[in-house]
Amino acid sequence: MTPHRKRKTQTLGRATPKSPDEALSDTRENGRPVVVASACLLGQAVRYDGGHKHAPHLDVLAEHLEIRGICPEAGAGLGTPRPPMHLVEADGQIRLRECHDPDRDHTEALQRFAHDHIPLLARADGFIAKSKSPSCGMERIPVKDPQGNFRHYGSGLFTHRVRCHLPCLPVEEEGRLRDPALWENFLQRVFVHRRWRQLRAEGLTPARLIDFHTRHKYLVMAHSVAAYRRLGRLLAQVCRLSLEALGTAYFTELMSALAQPAQRGNHAGVLQRLAGCLSGHLSAADRRELAEAIERYRRGEATLEVPLTLLRHHQQRIRDPYLARQYYLAPYPAALELRNAI
Incomplete structure (x- = not known):
């Protein structure tokens, strides 16, 4: 399912919010992927202003993944509510300081939290970060000089540490996931x-x-x-x-x-290879219909799901053992309907 499709969903993380230690330790091995998200995106009131930034388009994940919330700033003991923070580059280091009182520096507290919790994130399969956050933002977070002048863009301190220590962990911001x-x-x-x-x-x-x-x-x-x-x-x-x-x-x-986006031409090439595996079992009309569906997708006139549906239909009848094992045909639960919009 794409983030844009409306449906009844489960509200995450509101009824029984857990501490970061409880949330990340509770990763029962039940076959479902574990995704950690900034707790405010799950409706938990942990933001600096005491509110949240619930992201409804993430709710659908609760049916297919284990979702765990984490708030580095609250978990580091900075309190909720708390003064707004920003990133400051001083003496060659990126620091987390309060916007209205630059003498109050919380870098070490956040780094201790990251040191303790990144090993727990190693048990997860993905991290959804809060955009624009000086602790959780993935990219384009303003970094200022000690006088408050913009210097360059960077990443939130916690997310930066996560990506350095767990380079294979999928990381995205909630805003980008609307694409x-x-x-x-x-x-x-x-x-x-x-x-x-x-x-x-x-x-x-x-x-x-x-x-x-x-x-x-x-x-x-x-x-x-x-x-x-x-x-x-x-x-x-x-x-x-x-x-x-x-x-x-x-x-x-x-x-x-x-991590590199798949291109339409590459998808079309793969579809043709898969069609070739089945061609000996298809009629001339079926081969022509499948080839036309792949070409329509290549030209941008159909979504990826159109030729895939035909391939799966023929595979269900033919039951080729090699194709039956290919994750390309079913990389995640079909109910997510992710290929209907690409």
């Missing part, structure tokens, strides 16, 4: 991240790593054929590299590739 393509890309990465965590929990072996790659190959190709080739060359070293080093290098390359 259907970014919404789909983020959740795609979240589910890939979850499957990787499950693989690591089961135990990484060469066979499992190759199988993981095989099942994700078309998903990667839709984002970057070059990255798919690099991953293949990397896996060719499975007998020469330590498995731990190989797994880390593989997953880093994989998540970097998936």
Whole structure:
């Protein structure tokens, strides 16, 4: 489901808000991805003014993911309500200071909170940050000099630390997730991240790593054929590299590739490859209908879901065992309907 479609949803995080420790520790391994979000986006009254910034378009996630809230400023003991903060560059460092009293510096408190909680975020599969926040914002956060003059843009202190320590964790701001393509890309990465965590929990072996790659190959190709080739060359070293080093290098390359938006031409190429796997079982009319649907998508006259629906329809009848294992056809729960708008 895209963020723009209206439906009855579950309100998140209002009835029984948890402390950051409780929220992040409560990540039961039930197969659902865990996404951590700035607590104010879930309706929790933790903002500097005592309010919240509930983001209704995130409510749909409650049906398919485990959602956990976190507020670095409140969790660092800065109080709610509290004076507004901004970022200041002083002596080569980015500091978190109060807007109206620059002598009150809360950088160390926030850094202690990040140090304690980033290991807990390593159990998650994604982070949704609050835009424009000096602690949580992902990008374009104003950084000023000690005199209050604008110097440059940066990232919120907490989110910056998260991205440095957990570079493979999918991170997005709630405002950007109103874009259907970014919404789909983020959740795609979240589910890939979850499957990787499950693989690591089961135990990484060469066979499992190759199988993981095989099942994700078309998903990667839709984002970057070059990255798919690099991953293949990397896996060719499975007998020469330590498995731990190989797994880390593989997953880093994989998540970097998936973070790049998939292009329409790449999707069309993947669709044609999948159609080729089924062509021997299709009538001439079915092959022509499928080819026309793919071409309509390539020209921007149809959404991605149109040719995918046809492919899945034929696959349900033919039951090709190779295609049945490809995550490209079902990278996340179908009820999310994410490909209807891209």
